[in-house]
Amino acid sequence: MLWEAFKLAILSVRRNVLRSILTLLGIVIGVAAVIAMVTVGDGTTQKVTEDLSKLGSNLLIAQPGRSMFGPGGAGQDNRSFDDRTVVKLRNELTGVRAIAPATTRAATLVYGSLNYATTVTGTDSQFFTAQDWTFAAGRPFSDGEVRSGSAVCVIGKSVSDALFAPDEPLGKKMRIGNVSCDIIGVLDPKGQGAFGNDQDNTVVVPLRTYQRRLAGNTRIPTIYISAATSDDIPAVTANTEQILREIRRIGPGQDDTFTVRDMSQIISTMTSTSTLLTGLLSAVAGVSLLVGGIGIMNIMLVSVTERTREIGIRLAIGALELQVLTQFLVEALVLALMGGVIGIILGLGLAGIAGHFMTIPFVPSLSIITLAFLFSGAIGLGFGFFPARRAARLDPIDALRHE
Amino acid sequence: MSTAPFIAFERVQKLYGEGAGLVRALAGVDLAIGRGEFVAIMGPSGSGKSTAMNILGCLDTPTGGRYLFAGADVTSLGRDERALLRRNFLGFVFQGYNLLARTTAVENIELPLIYRGTPRLERRERAIEALHLVGLKGREHHTPAQLSGGQQQRVAIARAIVTDPLVLLADEPTGNLDTARSHEIMELLTRLNDERGLTVIMVTHEPDMAAFACRTIRFVDGHIESDTLREAA
Numbered sequence: 001m002l003w004e005a006f007k008l009a010i011l012s013v014r015r016n017v018l019r020s021i022l023t024l025l026g027i028v029i030g031v032a033a034v035i036a037m038v039t040v041g042d043g044t045t046q047k048v049t050e051d052l053s054k055l056g057s058n059l060l061i062a063q064p065g066r067s068m069f070g071p072g073g074a075g076q077d078n079r080s081f082d083d084r085t086v087v088k089l090r091n092e093l094t095g096v097r098a099i100a101p102a103t104t105r106a107a108t109l110v111y112g113s114l115n116y117a118t119t120v121t122g123t124d125s126q127f128f129t130a131q132d133w134t135f136a137a138g139r140p141f142s143d144g145e146v147r148s149g150s151a152v153c154v155i156g157k158s159v160s161d162a163l164f165a166p167d168e169p170l171g172k173k174m175r176i177g178n179v180s181c182d183i184i185g186v187l188d189p190k191g192q193g194a195f196g197n198d199q200d201n202t203v204v205v206p207l208r209t210y211q212r213r214l215a216g217n218t219r220i221p222t223i224y225i226s227a228a229t230s231d232d233i234p235a236v237t238a239n240t241e242q243i244l245r246e247i248r249r250i251g252p253g254q255d256d257t258f259t260v261r262d263m264s265q266i267i268s269t270m271t272s273t274s275t276l277l278t279g280l281l282s283a284v285a286g287v288s289l290l291v292g293g294i295g296i297m298n299i300m301l302v303s304v305t306e307r308t309r310e311i312g313i314r315l316a317i318g319a320l321e322l323q324v325l326t327q328f329l330v331e332a333l334v335l336a337l338m339g340g341v342i343g344i345i346l347g348l349g350l351a352g353i354a355g356h357f358m359t360i361p362f363v364p365s366l367s368i369i370t371l372a373f374l375f376s377g378a379i380g381l382g383f384g385f386f387p388a389r390r391a392a393r394l395d396p397i398d399a400l401r402h403e
Numbered sequence: 404m405s406t407a408p409f410i411a412f413e414r415v416q417k418l419y420g421e422g423a424g425l426v427r428a429l430a431g432v433d434l435a436i437g438r439g440e441f442v443a444i445m446g447p448s449g450s451g452k453s454t455a456m457n458i459l460g461c462l463d464t465p466t467g468g469r470y471l472f473a474g475a476d477v478t479s480l481g482r483d484e485r486a487l488l489r490r491n492f493l494g495f496v497f498q499g500y501n502l503l504a505r506t507t508a509v510e511n512i513e514l515p516l517i518y519r520g521t522p523r524l525e526r527r528e529r530a531i532e533a534l535h536l537v538g539l540k541g542r543e544h545h546t547p548a549q550l551s552g553g554q555q556q557r558v559a560i561a562r563a564i565v566t567d568p569l570v571l572l573a574d575e576p577t578g579n580l581d582t583a584r585s586h587e588i589m590e591l592l593t594r595l596n597d598e599r600g601l602t603v604i605m606v607t608h609e610p611d612m613a614a615f616a617c618r619t620i621r622f623v624d625g626h627i628e629s630d631t632l633r634e635a636a
Binding site: 001004015309310312313314315316317318319320321322323396397400 | 457460462463482483486487489490491495497501502503505514515517518519520562
């Protein structure tokens, strides 16, 4: 009986192709919007997560000031961290893999007749652990080099390619601004960063070298802390905050004059825009689905009226109320599911095209596709019920007389 | 001819409206029809013959009296119970054929079997058999639009008898047909009555057609005015 009802429904849709398609439009648009938005949103999140995780695993970033990216705001205590901060953190924090101070500025590299613009970071050897850098050649700084502030540096792949290719850069001397230094290591490439930046366009020098020869001060604007495991992140964050408050003599009840963030916070900040957009478009999609449902109800009512005589015949020859109800419910269900399937395909297509242009990965979510399919079915059943019941309750005598 | 009452009306009433607008479509009708009879029901419009047919066909219920079908009181059955009764024991033929459009002859004939839950192959076999019985061999896959009126009515008769009903109810089955076609339909009904012992109850306003029946019941103003048996030829 269900199979017969299904065949009849297909037949009925095929007899009114244009009408069926127009009816489905609301559901198609609603489902397509949801699928496209969620797929693009998931892709964005995945890309941001992947990019940020290249910065280092279980990474916390401590910075002075309260704003997201570095110091800002008048009247704030924007004092940088210093060597003592790093020493104290290293002495007191547990559950960490690496703690690295870092200070960064733009600089021009000179080698022979070639110039290259890059960013220089002053830090110590734990930096490479904290940010998950591995070495293509050479070695990190020795403790002696860090202590004495030797003129040595480690370069990224892009710098190596730009200034030295096809030669081997190890052992060569280049200038960072006015400072000449020996290249002792080359990093493995990481590729593009979360902000579209080239992470491999970098030069790393010992902190003391940076402070004495490039910056002329001892400020440390950033401290990277790598927690041993992701489970350690909350405790390490809390302890870091506690230690920093002690160092900066912040009394109880006073606000922090620094921030400690982990990657998940940064990711959620960066994806909040796309989350908001997804929410808004989901609301629009919801309205579209509602309109689609009403469209189905409307067309089913038309169909019931048009086929009153047919219903009368069916009832006269012994169709039960439930059998007629089932027939029209299945028809509404088939219509709605067709809309859902078309919408899913369309939405995935749109997400694929958008993802191609936005260079984000295509991440179709099986759960949202299943949900969209079931939801469109539910719309069919929900909005099809009233017309189907009307059909089932027709009086066979009146229905047979209907012209 | 007539045996113990197979179908019986006991003081059957059908009233519509109330107060001044009260209409007595059937004003207490007694009627007994035996198994295997071929009955013609005649009468002017508004005489109650269509109401009587609807009640006989379990499409409608009386407002008073009792309707006994094969010894069982079916007066106050619910919608679905009446639908089951129609499905299992009754066959309908209408003036306007009432075939499903854009549906082949065989599919139309299969329809009542679908609601009975008959398996597909058996359904197809029985439908084709019924189609051959009404003399439309070779028209299996014609749609109503591709068939003449007489042929459509034959398909409708095939649909009515495919379930092997006890009673065939025909409401002006020749109303839309010319004389030659009408005679063919009547001969078919007579043959079904003779060969299969099918009880046939037919509403008609044409005496020519009524003459094919063994018995003619004439309704006037909600009463039976006359009930005559055909003299043996």
